[in-house]
Amino acid sequence: MLSQTKQLIPVLAVQCQQQRGMANLKAIGLRLKSVKNIQKITQSMKMVSAAKYARAERDLKAARPLGNAAQSFYEKAEVAAESKDAPKELYIAMTSDRGLAGAVHTSICKTIRAELAEKANTDNIKIVCVGDKSRAFFQRWNRNNILMVGSEIGRLPPQFGDASKVANAILTSGYEFDSGKMLYNKYNSVVSYTTTTIPIFSQETVSNADKISVYDSLDADVIQSYMEYSLASLIYYAMKEGACSEQSSRMTAMDNSSKNAGEMIDKLTITFNRTRQAVITGELIEIISGAAAL
Amino acid sequence: FGLRRMMSTSSVRSADMSFTFAAPNAVHYNAAVVRQVDVPSFSGAFGILPSHVPSLAVLKPGVVTVYEEDGTNKKFFVSSGSVTINDDSSVQILAEEAHKVEDLDINAAKEVLAEAQKALGAASSEVDKAEAQIAVEVGEALVAAAQ
Numbered sequence: 001m002l003s004q005t006k007q008l009i010p011v012l013a014v015q016c017q018q019q020r021g022m023a024n025l026k027a028i029g030l031r032l033k034s035v036k037n038i039q040k041i042t043q044s045m046k047m048v049s050a051a052k053y054a055r056a057e058r059d060l061k062a063a064r065p066l067g068n069a070a071q072s073f074y075e076k077a078e079v080a081a082e083s084k085d086a087p088k089e090l091y092i093a094m095t096s097d098r099g100l101a102g103a104v105h106t107s108i109c110k111t112i113r114a115e116l117a118e119k120a121n122t123d124n125i126k127i128v129c130v131g132d133k134s135r136a137f138f139q140r141w142n143r144n145n146i147l148m149v150g151s152e153i154g155r156l157p158p159q160f161g162d163a164s165k166v167a168n169a170i171l172t173s174g175y176e177f178d179s180g181k182m183l184y185n186k187y188n189s190v191v192s193y194t195t196t197t198i199p200i201f202s203q204e205t206v207s208n209a210d211k212i213s214v215y216d217s218l219d220a221d222v223i224q225s226y227m228e229y230s231l232a233s234l235i236y237y238a239m240k241e242g243a244c245s246e247q248s249s250r251m252t253a254m255d256n257s258s259k260n261a262g263e264m265i266d267k268l269t270i271t272f273n274r275t276r277q278a279v280i281t282g283e284l285i286e287i288i289s290g291a292a293a294l
Numbered sequence: 295f296g297l298r299r300m301m302s303t304s305s306v307r308s309a310d311m312s313f314t315f316a317a318p319n320a321v322h323y324n325a326a327v328v329r330q331v332d333v334p335s336f337s338g339a340f341g342i343l344p345s346h347v348p349s350l351a352v353l354k355p356g357v358v359t360v361y362e363e364d365g366t367n368k369k370f371f372v373s374s375g376s377v378t379i380n381d382d383s384s385v386q387i388l389a390e391e392a393h394k395v396e397d398l399d400i401n402a403a404k405e406v407l408a409e410a411q412k413a414l415g416a417a418s419s420e421v422d423k424a425e426a427q428i429a430v431e432v433g434e435a436l437v438a439a440a441q
Contacts, residue, residue, distance in 0.1 A: 062316075062318075062319075062320060062321050063318065065314055065316040065321045065324045065325075066316040066317070066318065066321070066388060068314075069314045069316055069378075069386035069388055070386075070388055072378070072380070072384070072386060073350070073378045073380070073386070076380040076381065076382065076384070077380075159318070160318040160390060211381070214348045214381050215348045215349050215350055215379075216347040216348060216349040217337065217349060218349070218350055222336075222337070222350055222351065222352060223350070225336075225352040225376075226350050226351075226352060226376050226378075229352070229374075229375060229376045229388070229390075230376060230388070233388050236318060
């Protein structure tokens, strides 16, 4: 009886080894297929981003003079926010709905969060989240500070109509801010962008500016209309810069993903082939030893 | 750097107007030097020459005429926007939409005016009436410019 069991055990052991070898092979094969799919997806995302980026850069060339001209009045009139005890502040975060774009959204959100952390009292500070990515970020940390959220941003190139909608919403929100900051990603080149701030002034601050008396025939109506239009122009400019930075960042990120996926595929293919050869060798040994036993 | 030392830096050279005329759809002039610019604004149409007193104005729908250095003038139709004249003689016109008058089609302009007048007749709330009124103003200015 003992001799019979001794014969059984080696056969069982060989069967288990066969299953282990085959399971490893299947697992590696599955992983290889999935990484190949990921590489295809990231490569196509990179192509799409490259096309959108080319268009965004062209639009940005046309929008840059607009943005510079809109900001130049505030610089030339030397408008400066006066320091109050508890100024009501407004932050506008120019992000978008779509991720997988590198660090574009988080750099803006982290800058705002760092500034908020420095202040003693954050009750007088409100944030306008343009884009769902900034909303998701601030809902976790500063839920009470969110004033409004703009969605459906990032799918289509920004138009002036979108910017005027945002400006209108801010001005009719009922929140009378003393000073504001708009954070956006200023496009430098294909591989770099900078998170920049544009100051937003209230009508009162402009009326009390140093050099405002130099400007002729101004009344409150003209200043109000001018401020509203210039807010829309600045938002439009920030949207255009942000869109260009986002597309270029996504292109770079997807390119890096494809390269990493390619490396993983190479390594996995080598492992797969080695495992396959080991399995075949194992089967051969079984056959040979089995034939020898016979 | 040597040049800068030779010129006096105390007085602002306001002899030339640095003119920027930009709209979301196109940039017509970017820090160009021109002789005169006529703008239609809510406080009246006025012409801007170099060393014009600094001012801000809001554009009315109408035609902006740019007189260039070589004597030619170009006309552009603007729907709305703002004008800034700074004390260093730089002028920025930010228009919501600006197109060359030659590109306007008189029939299309008449259609726009007709539609706007219809909308004004059908408007009920104050906001709708105001928006329709603005559309009618733009339509009338378009027809006037296209002729």
